[in-house]
Amino acid sequence: MAGGVAAGLSVRTGMGVNAIRTAFVITSLISGFGAAVYVLAWLFLPADGESSTIASRAQGDKRGIGLAAAAASLLALVLLIGALLHIGWIGSLSWPPVVAVAGLVLIWRNASPDEQAVLRRLSEPLLGDTAAGQPPRRGLRITIAAMLLLAGLVILLYQHLNRLDLWPITGVALMFAAIVVLLGPWWLRIARDLMAERQARVRAEERAEMASRVHDSVLQTLALIQRRADDPQQVISLARASERELRSWLFDGRAPGSLDGLATTLSGGVRLIQQEVEAQHGIVVEAISVGDCDLDPDLSALLAAAREATVNAAKWSGASSVALFAEVEPDAVSVFVRDRGRGFDPDAVPRDRKGLAESVHARMARRGGSATVRSTPGQGTEVALTMPRTAGQREPSTAP
């Protein structure tokens, strides 16, 4: 059969295996007594070649004991209700199934791997497809449910002889169903909420820990930079790069180093310009954006022009920083790129500068926008770009 108890007993007593099996089956069918004895024997007799019994292993399994007690008490409750409703043979059958169920739960959790494999094979039809790696808990649940169902059916079948007595059972079943229907979703929700809360807490802790770690590493970098200030350009770009990464990670929730490459909003695009220009030209870009909206082809063109202006300031102005300011208003988006570099005389523009102004102008004009370049020698340059917003995208995307 299942646990090899009959075979083991036959070895010990010298009786035939088949005789013992028959005895078990007959006593099980008559009163359930045989099943209980079988399970108890399975629990307390050591298997061939093993020194410890399942029962001794089960002593350390508090969860298993709890589960066994729960399953047994549940079954006992059902039987008790049956007894209270005066359903015939209950008195004689009550304790062996309870013992058997509790014992089976313990066996399930504490049997040796071989035996668990046997159990799994036995319960396979119940579980349907038991793929490898199926959590054993589910199997346990289904087994218990199946046994309870079986017990219920047996009771019902017995009572079928007396139709009048079927009614109380139906009532009890309906009450159970009502309780489950009423409280089931609530239990589920509590369980789910608990899990979500725990996950959120774990995440928050993880984040706080990481934040402090990054903070420390950045501080150390800064100390190092102070001591090795002989290559200012590189020191600045290094410091800026790590600062930027840290900021976007701490305040925007993006992992360091995840430069998405493609922005979908205006402020994202401004940040991207900041990152690229700082990385490629070793200059500080103070990027500030007010308001936000989704990008469309017009605004992408605006950003491309802003990028060109920023790169130009980085290349030619000689200033150590560039201010990049973008503002989204209901009917227009403006971007200002300003440096305090050497500037130039607009009337005597060198060819490369003229190139900038013209290409930026052309870019903006093609899309219905405008660009102005103001520059004073010795004081710096400011490029102002404005793009009107079309009616279709007038509602701000950040509306509360």
Add this chain to the structure above:
Amino acid sequence: MSERRPSVFIVDDHGLFRSGVRSELGDQVEVVGEADDVQPAITGIARCEPDVVLLDVHLPGGGGHDVVSEITKSHPQVRFLALSASDAPEDVIAVIRSGARGYVTKTISGAELVDAIFRVAAGDAVFSPRLAGFVLDAFASAQPGQLVQPSFDPELDQLTPRERDVLRLIARGYTYKEIGRELFISAKTVESHVSSVLRKLQLSTRHQLTRWAAERRLN
């Protein structure tokens, strides 16, 4: 401007940064003390009574705004200039609303910092480009037309067009002098606009600004 060297108290939890600021300030100001946390800062400032406190927004024992609100109760003449490496808008707004006269980022140059200290000591407000951007954003998202809870005094919930112009120019990297030239007003008028914005920031309904800051953080 240089009638007298203002006395300065530095509050920052990083010793490295405190000594860096000290050496940058040199003897243009008189550094009278420093502290590394909320409690030592409160006792130290109460003892030294400096003109200006350079205050880190983030401190281990609480926010910098705790220091501001505690000190302004007993020593209203002490002025605060918030100094932060953080860009989290709610932090900045919190310290400004508790009564700081200005906010600058820690990447500010030594000369600019000295200038900011002198201006705060003289009772002016100092906005970094970034703070100007924050404020524009905060008041833009509390614009009329959207359904928001008005304050007792609706004027506090909006910036005048002139104030918006000034803030825009600050955000674009202009100095007060350059802004004055741009808008054909005196630098003193620019300063009074900024002070007025500061007052609105401190008095406007908490509801909208905190909600704005919360939303901003989520983005």
